[in-house]
Amino acid sequence: MTSGFPTLWDSRSFGQALDAAFNALVAAWGETLEWFFMPVLRLLRLMEQGLQTLPWWVVLAGLAGLTFWASRNWGTTALVGVLTVALGLLGIWNEAMATIALMVVATLLSIAIGVPTGILMSRSDRLRTVAMPVLDIMQTMPIFVYLIPFVMLFGPGKIPALLATIVFAVPPAVRLTDLGIRQVDAEILEASRAFGASPRQQLFSVQLPLALPSVMAGVNQTTMMALSMVVIASMIGAGGLGYQVLQGIQRLEVSRGLMAGLGIVFLAVIFDRIAQALGRRMQTSLHQEG
Amino acid sequence: MGDPGIRVEGISKVFGKTPAKALELVRSGMGKAELLEKTGHALGLHDINLTIGAGEIFVIMGLSGSGKSTLIRHFNRLIEPTAGRILVDGEDILRLDEPGLRNFRRRKIAMVFQRFGLLPHRNVLDNVMYGLLIDGVTRRKAEERAREQLALVGLAGFETRFPAQLSGGMQQRVGLARALATDAGILLMDEAFSALDPLIRHDMQLQLKALQAKLQKTIIFITHDLDEALLLGDHIAILKDGTVRQAGTGAEILTRPADDYVARFVHDVNRARILTCGQITDRAIRVDTPGSVDARAPIETAFAAFAQGEQAIAVVNGNGQPIGAITWQRVMQALAGR
Structure with a gap:
């Protein structure tokens, strides 16, 4: 209190009241929420166990096949193959599979939430005015701050890790969907209205296809955000590569941290290439902007 | 069905937050500039009255800012007027509800745009079918109809190309085929040829005249080019600052200009x-x-x-x-x- 800022209100009591209210919320709704997210947890476990029990060469073939299908480029496919093999060589195969599972589920859920929200936002300036600062807060608030309530609600584990990851990863999907739809050429949209298209027909025949490059850029960013969250999420029990980094810090083992860190970088490259190729592939029919 | 053709009765359009109030001010004598300065409202159109005969090409001509693009968007209600009525075959289209308006746009009126407004991610055939598919016509029927229209505008064989692969003139012919495909009786053409270079523009004008001799649509054509207006228009309305200065045949406007503005306008025309x-x-x-x-x-x-x-x-x-x-x-x- 040396600064002498006057005590205008009792912030300590306010904090206590907030804590009490949240504790009551946890007591009343904790179990319901846990039950509600059970299917997500099952999906995550299924995916993780699936990836870990499959022979390594099946996973390798799957990733390489996906890359080739999306990119039609042998160079990119070879890069993804080599990096996948490297994950095994570094001795972090199982951890990498757990991380992939968490990331894929988090990304899919982020897209499932983010793209429709972005569509709604593009249609309502009022919603956009409200949502923009909320998205800013979601991205700038230190992640540990919203880890606290999630851990209180669900206990340490994969669900709070997944939810925290989604909160962090969803904003780019929302923003770039909204932006993409708002940037659609007004005359093309007007043409579709002039031919009697309903709002739904406008959305699916004009707005979404033309916003696709932007939406896919958002999906790519969402993937990268989700991946960058895995280290922090591991602190509340997400496991995977992030946990190895955490252990490296705790045991002061440079090698463990380095290898897991390299694994995360490799995963980032693999998924960035796949997401980019998917984005380009979905745009090929757009040709150059007419 | 009432009188065939289109009647525009007292259409006014004010852009701003309280257009009805602003229009009152205009009616009590406030000018366009004063309105903008005092209330922040822009007067787009003021008391437009036009009679457009069925089966004619009616050209609305004016320079930029005259309100012509605003006016043409009233015929299919892409823009709603602040006051007035528009009767199409005797029916007031401003009374149509949302589904009624959609059906009107799908079947009765079609539009061609200055920058074509084609879907860049769909090929030529799909673009021409667009209005039909929106209307729920089966794909087979729509395709048959679209191929006919493409042949009509001279683009048979280009079905699988994409808009970006075509020249401007060809793209606009796709736009024209798309508008013809729905078999609407009214065609709105918003500076349809203005983005084309002069030779191609002239070809398109002649092609439109030849098509019109066959199809006998009611065409409302917007342009800022007086030569184009005189070449195409059975009747011409000259628009300035949101009001009609003169409406009549090309010869009437040339020989008996209603005021100084029109006279100056037609001064350089090759009579x-x-x-x-x-x-x-x-x-x-x-x-x-x-x-x-x-x-x-x-x-x-x-x-x-x-x-x-x-x-x-x-x-x-x-x-x-x-x-x-x-x-x-x-x-x-x-x-x-x-």
């Missing part, structure tokens, strides 16, 4: 190409020199004969019957704008 021999024929004169001109031909077709020293040239009607003659003096008077 020899717009006025027809029939309009300056002296019916009292009969000449028996060989050679004659058609009454519907522009005056310039007679120049060659005058150049050979003729004093008067016979004018014949569509059946080849002489109806009178044009004299050197009459031609000069017409060119001088008297």
Whole structure:
């Protein structure tokens, strides 16, 4: 209190009241929420166990096949193959599979939430005015701050890790969907209205296809955000590569941290290439902007 | 069904937060500039009245800012007026509810855009089918109809190309085929040829005239190019600052401009190409020199004969019957704008 800022209100009591209210919320709704997210947890476990029990060469073939299908480029496919093999060589195969599972589920859920929200936002300036600062807060608030309530609600584990990851990863999907739809050429949209298209027909025949490059850029960013969250999420029990980094810090083992860190970088490259190729592939029919 | 054709009655459009109030101010005498300064409202159109006959090309002509693009968007309600009525075949389209309006746009009225408004991610055939598919026509029928329209505009064989692979003129023909495909009786053309280079523009104008002779649609055509207006329009309305300065046939506007603005506007027009021999024929004169001109031909077709020293040239009607003659003096008077 040396600064002498006057005590205008009792912030300590306010904090206590907030804590009490949240504790009551946890007591009343904790179990319901846990039950509600059970299917997500099952999906995550299924995916993780699936990836870990499959022979390594099946996973390798799957990733390489996906890359080739999306990119039609042998160079990119070879890069993804080599990096996948490297994950095994570094001795972090199982951890990498757990991380992939968490990331894929988090990304899919982020897209499932983010793209429709972005569509709604593009249609309502009022919603956009409200949502923009909320998205800013979601991205700038230190992640540990919203880890606290999630851990209180669900206990340490994969669900709070997944939810925290989604909160962090969803904003780019929302923003770039909204932006993409708002940037659609007004005359093309007007043409579709002039031919009697309903709002739904406008959305699916004009707005979404033309916003696709932007939406896919958002999906790519969402993937990268989700991946960058895995280290922090591991602190509340997400496991995977992030946990190895955490252990490296705790045991002061440079090698463990380095290898897991390299694994995360490799995963980032693999998924960035796949997401980019998917984005380009979905745009090929757009040709150059007419 | 009431009167066929389109009647625009007292259409006004004010842009801003409280357009109805602002329009009251305009009606009590406030000018466009004063309105904008005092209330922040922009007067787009003021008390537009037009009668457009079924099956004619009606050109709305004006410079940028005259309100012509705003006006054309009222016919299919892409823009809603602040006041007034628009009757299409006697029915007030401003009373249509949302589904009614959609059906009106799907079947009765089609539009061609200045920058084409084609879907870049769909090929030419899919673009032409767009209006039909929106209307729920089966794909097979829509495709058949779309191929017919493409053949009509001379683009058969380009079905699987994408818009970006075509030249501007070809893209606009796709836009025209798309508008024709729904078989709507009314065609709105918003500066449809303005983005094309001059030679192609002229080709498109001639192609539109030839098509119109076959199809007999009601076409509302917006342009800022007076030559285009005079070439295409059965009737022309000249728009300035959101009001109609004059409406009439091209010849009426050329020979009897309603005010100084219109007069200055038509000053530089090549009258020899717009006025027809029939309009300056002296019916009292009969000449028996060989050679004659058609009454519907522009005056310039007679120049060659005058150049050979003729004093008067016979004018014949569509059946080849002489109806009178044009004299050197009459031609000069017409060119001088008297």
